[in-house]
Amino acid sequence: MSSDVGERTHVGRRVRGRYRIVGELGSGAFGTVCVAEDETTAQRVAIRFLPRELAASRHVVRAVQSMGRSIAAASAGHPGLVRVLELGEAEPGQPYAVMELLEGRLLSDAMTGSRPLDVGRARRWAVGLGGAVEALHNVGLVHGRLRPRNVMVLPDGRVKLMDVELTGLFGTSAPQNVPAEYLAPEEIRRAPVTEKTDIYAFAAIVYEMFSGAPPFQAPTRDAVIAKHLSEPPPPMARGRASASAERVVMHALEKNPELRPWMHDLLNGLWEETSAPETTRGWKRPAAVGAGVAVAASIAALGIWGLLAPRQPAVHSSVRPTAPPAEMAPTGARTIASPAPALARTESAARPSAPVMVSAPVMTVPPPSVPQTPPARSTPSAPAAELRVAPVPATPPSPPQVPTEPVKATPPAAPPSPRVAAVTSGGVGSRSVSAEVQPHRRTYRVGWLDSGRATAQYQEIVKQALVGYPREVAFEYRSADGQTARLQGFAAELVQLNVDVVFAVGNQAIQAAKQATTTIPIVMLGSDAVRRDESNANMTGVTYSSADLARGWLSLLKEIRPLSRVAVVSGADPASRAELTNLQTAAANAGAKIQPYAVQDGDALGGLFAGPPTERAEAIIVLGGPVTLAHLxxxxxxxxxxxxxxxxxxxxxxxxxxxxxxxPSTPALYRRAGAYIGKILGPTNPRDLPIEQPSRFELVVNLKTARALGLTLPSSLVLRADRVLQ
Incomplete structure (x- = not known):
């Protein structure tokens, strides 16, 4: 590479002997973006070169080194994020990033004319964009420049989020060249940006989708800024958004960042807007957007540099995408943080009586589609230890199957049983070739193994999470209803059915799945996952630390009243006993004594307060999970x-x-687990997907119950709550 990339990046030059520059897309304060051909895969990509004056900054260099891998992993972990394929230095002091090259149109172009979007399209785009932002937040990253022109609408109707690195480059100064309509009050005041800054900008975009105009308009930029600082937003266009969607959007436009909801709350509100109608229509994708132009997602620059405010790292989801462009799979990483899966409710699961099938989209974006191959089975191998994110071939070879796996029976071609539901995550293609290829597409099977019950609500969330992945998926449901002795038999059934992925909900289900197979990929949703080693290389998913929760529970209770005796209601399984041990340790440090009650030990609940008043518990902690939820x-x-x-x-x-x-937010956990299922069906080897721990817990307060109990909750506790039930 020549020394001055911005001026001397000529057609025909090569980067790292692999990427041949074929053209320039644009340049500016944040570097030069070029189109290049990957001579290894024969695919076109976008390459962005960071300006030397920025690369010379120690802050920038540290950010690139510390956050680059996280951003690359995050971009690979969600279909709504532009993927960063490789990070490195073209030469000393000249960082670059390789990204997928997109075809589509900007959301800002789709929203021109001061007319609201079609309601169905606005709903889908809002949920898709929100999921991408949540994926960034889950890894401790802040976008900081959410604008309609930083969102790409693909020909198949999906949206992709771009532009992550600008937060680090702009610092805390108010951007002068950014549209004022999407500036949060704290940006205007030059305060540090946080996830809540993204929440505000996202809400302004969703408001415009439904209403046809942003919440604040005025003849001058200064007048718009003044409204952001002092005026409440006007009501959204009547009748275009549901009450729940309008409520969360208006809440997200609060002037005080601390009063805004988190992204999972926004998605929950928008979910009510999208789930019911989309279910009845068979999960169809929106119609294809009109002809687009090839755009390098990196012009808007998805956080390739990691130039973001220092945050606690959380989730490194290194995955392969299932959309046609080739995916890079960074080496494994671990997440930090800890939402606990609040597992399925106790109501009877609403099981679909027949499959719901939808055609997958015909993708026109290069490179060609990933071959329809089954997910790779895991075999033990030492994890890679690299310091940089390196590219991976478009279709890595699947590791050989472990010979000890029993031969699986071919599932019958007869109509599915009542426990089977099918869903396709793609959309309807606009070309006639769609009709020719659909009969040859295979249906992938996911075995849902639940310690409790697979409720309709969470089934829908997982299906929605698969919408971005072009695979036809059928679910086989096996629910133990709290009777954990049934799980081993259910797990064996799923192995014999030759499912492509096992989704294990609850620690007992996870253990049963581990015992049943060492080769079928397992996506888990449970607590205190052990470190993945050679014995469980086929497992990934979402977990949480019960020790973190234990400390939080005791701290919150002590804010209400002094404690010396605390009753703990849990299951009698090994996982619950481990959580109980963590609670006993935390209680000893807090000067309290734990009184355990296992709900499976006969009528233990009946004796919860049968002792003398001087020995009765002063507070109760009820562990989450299928067993306790069965006795809700x-x-x-x-x-x-x-x-x-x-x-x-x-x-x-x-x-x-x-x-x-x-x-944790239960819907958010199921969405993340659903995304992992989609990635594995991509296919991605499970050992390339780090076990994920969501980054925060949710505090919910019921003031009506507090009044009924005669309790006065501290105002500081109520103000910290993510949700308050009146």
Whole structure:
């Protein structure tokens, strides 16, 4: 490479002996973006070169080194993020990033004319964009420049988010060349940007999608800025958004960042907007957008440099995409943080009686589609230890199958059983070739193994998470309804059915799946996952640390009243006993004594408050999970009659009348697990997908229950709550 990339990047030059520059897309303050041909894969990519004056900054260099891998992994982990394929130096002091090259049109062009978008299209785009932003937040990254011109609408109707690195480059100064319509008040005041800054800008974009104009308009830039600082947003266009969607969008436009919801709350509100109608239409994708232009996603620059405000790293989801462009799979990484899976409710699962099938999209974006091959089976191998994110061939060879795996029976071609539901994550193609190729597409099977019950709500969330992945998927449901002895048999059934992925919900289901197969990929949703080693290289998914939760539960209860005795309601399984041990350690450090009650030990709940008053618990902690959720009504009733503060590990208890819940957002966990299923069907080897720990917990408070119990909750606790039920 020549020394001055911005001026002397000529057609025909090569980067690292692999990428041949064939043209320039644009240049500016944040570098030069070129089109290049990857001579290894014969695919076209975009390459962005960081300006030397920025690369000379120590802050920039540190950011590139510390956050580059996280950003590349995050971009690979969600179909709504432009993928960063490789990071490196063209020569000393000249960082570059290789990204996928996109075809489409900018969202800003799609929203011209001061007319609102079609309601269905606005809903889908809002949910898709929000999921991409949430994926960044889950790894501790802040976008910082959410604008309609930083969002690409692909020909198949999906949206892709671009432009992540600008936060680090702009610092805390108010951007002068950014449209004022999407500036958060803290940006205007030159305060540091956070996830809540993204929330505000996202809400302004969604507001414009439904209403045809951003929330604040005025003849001059200064007048728009003044409205951001002092005026409430006007109501959204009547009747175009549901009450829940309008409520969360207006909430997200609060002037005070601390009062804005988190992205998972926004998605939950928008989810109510999208889920019902989309289910009845068979999960169809929106119609293809008109002719687009080839655009390097990196012009808007997805966070290739990692030049972001220092944040605690969380999730490094290194994955292969299932969309046609080739995916890079960075080496494994671990997540930090800890939302706990609040597992399925106790109501009967609404199981689909027939498959719901939708055609997958015909993709026109280069490179060609990933071959329809089954997911790679895992074989033990030492993890790679690299310091940079290096490219991976477009279609890595699948490792050989482990010979000890039993031969699986071919599933019958007869109509699916009542426990089978099918969903396709693609959209309807606009070309006639679609009809020719669809009969040859295979249907992938996912075995859903649940310690509790696979409720309709969470089934829908997982299916929606698969919408971005062009695969036809059928689900086989096996629910133990809290009777964990049934799980081993169910797991064996799924192995014999030759499922492509096992989705194990709850620690007992995870253990049963591990014992049943060492080669079928397992996506887990449970607590305290062990480190992945050679014995469970086929496993990945979402987990949480019960030790972190234990400290949080005790701290919150002590804010309400002094504690010396705390009752703990849990299951009797090994995982629950491990959580109980963590609680006992945390309680000893806090000067409290734990009184354990296992709901599977006969009528243990009946004796919860049978002892003398001087020995009774002063508060209750109820662990989340399938076993306790199976007893939800009785536990909530007992806690209410005991009239003592009770905190739960799952928000379902609070929605049923409990006092406090501290744990993860359950919908967010199922969305992440669904995304992992999609990645594995991509295909991606599970050992390339780090076990993910979501980055934060959700605090839910029921003030009605507090009043009924005669409790006055500290105002500081209520103000910190993510949700308050009145």
């Amino acid at each position: 009504p009785r536990i909530v009733d007992l806690a209410g009659r005991a009239r003592v503060p009770t905190i739960y590990g799952s928000s379902e208890f609070v929605e049923a009348g409990g006092l406090l819940a501290y744990g």
